[in-house]
Amino acid sequence: MAKNITFIVTKDCQLACKYCYLVGKNEKEQMSWETAKAAIDYILSHEDEFREESVIWDFIGGEPFMEIDLIDKICDYLKTEMFRRNHHWFNSYRFSFSTNGINYHTPKVQEFIKKNISHLSIGITIDGTERKHDLNRIYKQSNPDGSEHGSYRDVVRNIPLWLEQFPGGATKVTISSPDIPYIKESVLHLYSLGIHEVNINCVFEDVWQEGDDKLFEDQLMQLADAIIDGGYYTDYACSFYSENIGKPLDPELENQNWCGAGKMLAVDAAGMFYPCTRFAGYSLREKKPLIIGNVRDGIDKNKLRPFLTLDRMTQSPDKCKTCEVASGCAWCQGENYDAAATSTVYQRATAICLMHKARVRANNYYWNKLYRKLELEGQREQYEKNKREVKPVDC
Amino acid sequence: MLQYLVILLDDTSTSYCHYGVNKKERRLISLDHLRQGIRFGMVENLMIQFVYPDYALPQEYLDVIDTIDHSNIKPMAVLDNDTDIVVLNSWDYDASKLKDAVVVLRTGWKQLNENHGMLKDLLAVVQRLNVVITDVERMTDSDREQYKTVLASLGKEVEQLYVDGKSPQFNLLTDRMMLTAMNNCNAGDTTITLAPNGKFYTCPAFYYEEESNSVGDLDSGLDIKNKQLYRLDHAPICRKCDAWQCRRCTWLNRKTTLEVNTPSHEQCVAAHLERNASRDLMLSLRSKGTFLPDKEEIKELTYLDPFEIATQWK
Numbered sequence: 001m002a003k004n005i006t007f008i009v010t011k012d013c014q015l016a017c018k019y020c021y022l023v024g025k026n027e028k029e030q031m032s033w034e035t036a037k038a039a040i041d042y043i044l045s046h047e048d049e050f051r052e053e054s055v056i057w058d059f060i061g062g063e064p065f066m067e068i069d070l071i072d073k074i075c076d077y078l079k080t081e082m083f084r085r086n087h088h089w090f091n092s093y094r095f096s097f098s099t100n101g102i103n104y105h106t107p108k109v110q111e112f113i114k115k116n117i118s119h120l121s122i123g124i125t126i127d128g129t130e131r132k133h134d135l136n137r138i139y140k141q142s143n144p145d146g147s148e149h150g151s152y153r154d155v156v157r158n159i160p161l162w163l164e165q166f167p168g169g170a171t172k173v174t175i176s177s178p179d180i181p182y183i184k185e186s187v188l189h190l191y192s193l194g195i196h197e198v199n200i201n202c203v204f205e206d207v208w209q210e211g212d213d214k215l216f217e218d219q220l221m222q223l224a225d226a227i228i229d230g231g232y233y234t235d236y237a238c239s240f241y242s243e244n245i246g247k248p249l250d251p252e253l254e255n256q257n258w259c260g261a262g263k264m265l266a267v268d269a270a271g272m273f274y275p276c277t278r279f280a281g282y283s284l285r286e287k288k289p290l291i292i293g294n295v296r297d298g299i300d301k302n303k304l305r306p307f308l309t310l311d312r313m314t315q316s317p318d319k320c321k322t323c324e325v326a327s328g329c330a331w332c333q334g335e336n337y338d339a340a341a342t343s344t345v346y347q348r349a350t351a352i353c354l355m356h357k358a359r360v361r362a363n364n365y366y367w368n369k370l371y372r373k374l375e376l377e378g379q380r381e382q383y384e385k386n387k388r389e390v391k392p393v394d395c
Numbered sequence: 396m397l398q399y400l401v402i403l404l405d406d407t408s409t410s411y412c413h414y415g416v417n418k419k420e421r422r423l424i425s426l427d428h429l430r431q432g433i434r435f436g437m438v439e440n441l442m443i444q445f446v447y448p449d450y451a452l453p454q455e456y457l458d459v460i461d462t463i464d465h466s467n468i469k470p471m472a473v474l475d476n477d478t479d480i481v482v483l484n485s486w487d488y489d490a491s492k493l494k495d496a497v498v499v500l501r502t503g504w505k506q507l508n509e510n511h512g513m514l515k516d517l518l519a520v521v522q523r524l525n526v527v528i529t530d531v532e533r534m535t536d537s538d539r540e541q542y543k544t545v546l547a548s549l550g551k552e553v554e555q556l557y558v559d560g561k562s563p564q565f566n567l568l569t570d571r572m573m574l575t576a577m578n579n580c581n582a583g584d585t586t587i588t589l590a591p592n593g594k595f596y597t598c599p600a601f602y603y604e605e606e607s608n609s610v611g612d613l614d615s616g617l618d619i620k621n622k623q624l625y626r627l628d629h630a631p632i633c634r635k636c637d638a639w640q641c642r643r644c645t646w647l648n649r650k651t652t653l654e655v656n657t658p659s660h661e662q663c664v665a666a667h668l669e670r671n672a673s674r675d676l677m678l679s680l681r682s683k684g685t686f687l688p689d690k691e692e693i694k695e696l697t698y699l700d701p702f703e704i705a706t707q708w709k
Contacts, residue, residue: 341620
């Protein structure tokens with residue numbers, strides 16, 4: 001298992017996506033080299049507290065590539081220090097980025113990619129067709145005429161280069177209420193761009209309107225028809241469809257927490273540690289930041305205990321405990337905390353409930369239709385042998 | 396289900412638990428709030444416990460208090476025949492005045508280590524002694540080792556009292572032997588507190604430390620959000636634990652781990668040292684003859700903090 005350690009290198013971004021949960025983005029909080037170094041020194045000098053086999057050094061923002069000089073320096077230092085200390089993570093690490101893709105082609109980013117390509121994962125977020133993408137993913141600065149300035153064209157031009165460098169590149173799509181009518185066309189569009197793996201999730205925040213679940217189900221069924229009738233299911237994947245979702249869960253044997261908050265670690269520009277980035281102040285609408293330590297004093301292990309003992313049943317309301325389609329229904333610990341009636345991570349937010357149920361119905365339709373087709377074509381056995389697995393999308 | 400209502404009669408009412416009283420100005424609860432609080436306790440069928448400051452109350456307050464069956468928690472300074480629980484906030488006390496009393500002794504680690512020898516005489520005269528460690532969350536490695544020694548020493552004293560035919564009640568050593576299940580503070584679950592400002596809190600500590608975090612008031616009633624988190628079945632570490640004498644202080648939980656249902660490492664270790672000392676005491680008493688034959692032996696454990704094995708429970 002890998003430890004995920006996230007540097008929030010900046011809280012700035014070129015975009016102002018409408019569904020972005022980062023309510024406190026700003027242009028002032030860039031991580032300094034001194035803070036980054038102090039965080040690295042703390043982490044690497046406490047090897048006994050970080051026993052995971054490998055590590056994913058994650059960089060997020062805002063938009064992380066806006067701070068490419070700092071990131072390059074951090075990564076060079078990490079490599080040097082892991083080697084110098086003979087740390088068990090040396091040669092068992094990855095650098096990971098989620099980027100809006102706008103700066104992907106720039107010389108500094110490209111130089112960084114070439115230098116670190118063997119230990120690098122980069123995901124570019126593109127939401128689908130131009131109209132779907134530009135519905136939410138707009139620049140902070142409007143067009144001169146005052147209209148919204150979508151980012152699609154500045155992202156899509158970098159997709160071929162990205163796929164050339166990361167042939168298995170997957171993209172992450174986020175669905176909010178206004179996006180629902182464009183799901184089908186967007187996934188097919190991403191396939192047409194050469195992206196074979198599309199990971200989608202609905203936002204966990206309470207943004208849903210009455211009737212959204214019906215629209216969502218309809219879109220997913222239309223998409224199911226398109227994927228199956230178009231034969232995409234052999235080489236392409238969409239995380240909406242999974243054979244493992246929509247089943248009841250055993251209260252004892254399947255009582256694990258969904259989210260990895262607390263097992264992960266995030267550090268921000270002020271040198272504060274968080275159980276995940278979602279607990280930093282810029283991510284929270286209602287609650288205070290949930291700080292578990294800092295680069296000077298280290299991690300307060302008492303503050304990690306609630307996260308490491310969290311289980312599904314204790315935080316779930318009765319309707320979730322007895323839900324007949326519970327499997328695959330995700331939650332975000334940070335959103336749970338932010339939406340909770342008290343200052344707790346033990347109250348599961350259920351804004352996503354109807355959307356999950358809609359997904360389960362469409363998912364059932366997808367697999368029934370696909371397997372019937374494969375049976376009739378005598379292809380089922382071969383399909384099952386070769387089918388690609390899509391990891392569940394958690395956040 | 397609620398069973399107890401604690402009413403703080405004054406902002407300077409004595410602490411009888413882990414928290415400190417950070418309000419220095421006297422402010423009596425208003426007579427109107429006092430009457431309403433008593434009425435609330437009556438209609439909700441709650442046992443009322445009044446917590447007194449260190450000065451005499453006006454007669455009109457005593458008259459109102461006397462309108463309901465209740466218990467009185469008083470500091471040593473106002474100890475009288477009407478006291479049900481007397482609180483000692485220092486080691487400077489006269490044990491002869493505490494004959495057959497139910498006593499709460501509040502102490503820090505340092506003072507306990509220095510003065511624990513005095514407890515022998517106190518245990519010999521009181522009906523019951525609760526020692527409350529006021530800085531349990533600041534336990535150092537040295538405190539832990541000394542606490543182990545202190546408990547072993549006190550165990551010998553308690554054992555001798557039993558041998559002498561007495562039945563001392565001492566929260567740190569005898570409660571675990573007598574219990575058959577968790578017996579915790581249960582603030583927010585079975586107990587609620589009315590503060591002098593007319594608002595409800597899950598316990599007095601929350602009034603002193605997070606005054607804005609009330610859980611209702613006398614006009615609108617109780618409104619404990621996420622009430623289930625105060626119950627044992629919603630405490631992942633505690634519900635599997637057998638340190639049944641632990642106070643399981645939700646305020647200390649909140650202070651140290653940010654969650655009312657999750658204890659700190661220090662609270663768990665302290666409770667397990669007490670549990671293990673109770674085990675040694677029980678074994679020793681049984682080696683001398685029949686002792687609590689209906690009670691199961693306290694098992695030997697390989698850990699002091701159940702968090703260490705918590706991941707195996709999931």
